[in-house]
Amino acid sequence: MVSLKSKVIIVSEETDVNTVLSGVLRLKGVLCYKTTSAEDCLSKVNEFEGKIEVVIMEDEIAADRPAMLIVNIKKINPNIKILVIAHEDSNKTRVLDYGADEFALKPMSPENIADKVFSLLASRN
Secondary structure, three states: OOOOOEEEEEEEEOOHHHHHHHHHHHHHOOOOOOOOOOHHHHHHHHHHOOOOOOEEEEEHHOOOOOHHHHHHHHHHHHOOEEEEEEHHHHHHHHHHHOOEEEEEEEEOHHHHHHHHOHHHHHHHH
């Protein structure tokens, strides 16, 4: 089981997605920070200097202004793992080329997303 020392940022414009996903991850022992924009996410990454392990983002945010959020996160800390969740796979190659570590298609249950997060956390160690 992952301890509450594991820190994850969720970036979604949909507050329901943030709430449900963070709830599932918290029940599994992960500390989550909810953000709704690329700017908020980068602020959190900077605030927790080196302590964020995974960022989960939706493809609309990841592919915005050619994937600058992914690039900027990796500039701050190249060890942060990034999971992009998308409605379709049209941006898959682009977000992976920009540095995303994992790509998943919706619909996906919060449990399956949590499993992907744990795989990313395990790959860090």
